[in-house]
Amino acid sequence: MDIIIDNLPFLLKGAYYTLLITVVSMFFGLIIGLITAIARLKGNRFFRTIARVYVSIIRGTPPLVQIVIVYFGLVDYGIELDALTAAYIALSINIGAYVSEAFRGAIQAVPAGQTEAALATGMTEAQAIKRIVIPQAIRIAIPPLGNTFVGMLKETSLVSVIAVTELMRSAQLLVAQYYVYMPFYLTIAVMYWIMSTAFTFILNKIEKRLSVY
Numbered sequence: 001m002d003i004i005i006d007n008l009p010f011l012l013k014g015a016y017y018t019l020l021i022t023v024v025s026m027f028f029g030l031i032i033g034l035i036t037a038i039a040r041l042k043g044n045r046f047f048r049t050i051a052r053v054y055v056s057i058i059r060g061t062p063p064l065v066q067i068v069i070v071y072f073g074l075v076d077y078g079i080e081l082d083a084l085t086a087a088y089i090a091l092s093i094n095i096g097a098y099v100s101e102a103f104r105g106a107i108q109a110v111p112a113g114q115t116e117a118a119l120a121t122g123m124t125e126a127q128a129i130k131r132i133v134i135p136q137a138i139r140i141a142i143p144p145l146g147n148t149f150v151g152m153l154k155e156t157s158l159v160s161v162i163a164v165t166e167l168m169r170s171a172q173l174l175v176a177q178y179y180v181y182m183p184f185y186l187t188i189a190v191m192y193w194i195m196s197t198a199f200t201f202i203l204n205k206i207e208k209r210l211s212v213y
Contacts, residue, residue, distance in 0.1 A: 004187050007174055011184075014170030015191050021087050021156045021166060026149055027090035033099025038129065040100070041107055051100070058097035064158050066090050071162040087159040091152065098148045106141035107133055139210045146203035150196050157192075167191060 004011075057068070071086035071091075081089070095106040110133050118128035160169035171184040178184075 003178060003180070004183055006185075010174065011167065011170050011187060011191065014165060014167040014188075015195065017164065017166040018153070018156050018192075019195065021091065021159065021164070022149070022153045024088050025091035025095055025156075026154060028088070029095030029099050029152070030145075032092060032096025033101075033103055034134070036096060037103035037107060040104055042125070042129065055097045055100055058094055063091070063094050063155055064161065066094055067158055067162060081163045083159070083164045085132075086162060087156075087164050091155065091159070094155075095152050099145060101143045102144040103137060104141060105144070106137035106139075109140050110130075110136045142203065142207045142210060146168035146200065146207065149203065150199050153196055153199060154192060158159060181186075 016017050036051045036054060039047040040055075043051065067087065067090040070090040071081060071083065074081065114136065115125075115128050118132045119125065124133065156166055157168035159166060160172060163169065165173070167188050171188045174184045175181055
C-alpha cells in the first residue's frame with residue numbers, strides 16, 4: 001500500500017492527462033461529428049460521399065492503428081507532431097465518426113413537420129437546422145453520446161503507445177521502476193472506474209435537465 005501512496009501524485013498527474021485528452025477529444029469530436037452528420041443528411045452528393053467514406057474508414061479500423069498513423073505515419077510526409085497533439089488529433093477524428101452516427105440518428109428522429117413549420121415561417125433551411133432541428137436533436141443524442149464519451153475515456157489508454165504519459169503510461173513507468181504489477185494496475189483500474197462513474201453521473205444530470213421541455 002505504501003508504494004501506491006508514495007507514487008499517488010504521479011498517478012494523479014497521469015489521470016489529469018487522461019481527463020485532458022478525453023475532454024479535448026470530446027470537444028473537437030462533437031464539432032467533427034455534427035458537421036459530418038449534417039453533410040450526410042443535407043449535403044450534396046460530393047459531401048455525402050466524403051462523410052460516408054470517413055465514417056466507414058474510422059469505424060472499420062482500430063483506434064490504435066489510427067493513433068500510430070497520425071503520430072508515426074505523418075512523419076513520412078514531413079509532418080512531425082508532439083505526442084499529445086497527435087493524441088488529440090487521432091482521438092478527435094476517431095470519436096467524430098461515432099458522434100456523427102449519434103447525431104445522424106437524432107436529427108432523423110426530429111419530425112419533418114418541425115422543419116416544414118420553420119420553413120413556412122420564412123426561415124432558410126440552414127436557419128431551420130440551426131434553430132429548430134439541432135437543439136432538439138442534441139436532447140435525443142445525449143444518451144448515445146454519453147456511452148461514446150465513457151468509451152473514449154477508456155480508449156485514451158491507447159495513446160500510451162506513443163509515450164503520452166496518461167494514466168496507463170504512468171502505471172507502465174512505475175512497473176518498470178519497481179518490478180511489481182498488480183498494485184499499480186489495480187489502482188489505475190479503480191481510477192478509471194471512478195472517472196467513468198463521474199462522467200456517467202454528469203451526463204445523466206445533463207440528460208435529465210435537457211429532457212424537461
